[in-house]
Amino acid sequence: xxxxxxxxxxxxxxxxxxxxxxxxxxxxxxxxxxxxxxxxxxxxxxxxxxxxxxxxxxxxxxxxxxxxxxxxxxxxxxxxxxxxxxxxxxxxxxxxxxxxxxxxxxxxxxxxxxxxxxxxxxxxxxxxxxxxxxxxxxxxxxxxxxxxxxxxxxxxxxxxxxxxxxxxxxxxxxxxxxxxxxx
Numbered sequence: 001x002x003x004x005x006x007x008x009x010x011x012x013x014x015x016x017x018x019x020x021x022x023x024x025x026x027x028x029x030x031x032x033x034x035x036x037x038x039x040x041x042x043x044x045x046x047x048x049x050x051x052x053x054x055x056x057x058x059x060x061x062x063x064x065x066x067x068x069x070x071x072x073x074x075x076x077x078x079x080x081x082x083x084x085x086x087x088x089x090x091x092x093x094x095x096x097x098x099x100x101x102x103x104x105x106x107x108x109x110x111x112x113x114x115x116x117x118x119x120x121x122x123x124x125x126x127x128x129x130x131x132x133x134x135x136x137x138x139x140x141x142x143x144x145x146x147x148x149x150x151x152x153x154x155x156x157x158x159x160x161x162x163x164x165x166x167x168x169x170x171x172x173x174x175x176x177x178x179x180x181x182x183x
Contacts, residue, residue: 032110035086036165039088043100048150062083076099086102088103097170099169102164102165127180148175151180153168
């Protein structure tokens with residue numbers, strides 16, 4: 001119920017103030033690309049820089065804590081939801097990794113944008129690409145060639161499938177995991 005209250009409250013404030021909404025003020029109308037950029041920056045700060053989720057999300061007016069069971073993930077141990085109309089969750093994973101899902105947007109454009117954002121962080125190499133969700137999505141797996149590699153998987157779905165875009169990012173516990181070898 002909290003997401004609906006936040007959205008209704010934000011929309012009411014905009015209507016009652018008579019002022020046009022600005023995405024940078026409220027975040028309610030951010031595009032899928034803007035949301036993905038925020039979420040991947042949060043995940044990169046956690047996975048690459050060793051930051052805590054709390055340092056990235058607590059006190060951030062664009063995100064609020066939610067029950068992880070409501071995200072659709074069976075792995076999330078904690079979750080935050082964006083205040084945007086385009087439902088987005090950032091989730092803590094048990095392995096210290098980070099995940100996020102975005103309900104709407106061009107999933108292939110989001111995938112390309114995320115790769116561009118992360119290019120300055122590390123040279124992620126595409127390891128595999130395969131159908132997912134009974135052929136309604138494509139799963140991409142990436143690794144960085146290093147000991148205990150950083151790993152990223154992306155599920156890019158067809159329009160209308162929710163969540164439309166899912167990213168998981170973590171640091172492998174093994175020095176050279178088999179899943180980072182080209183198949």
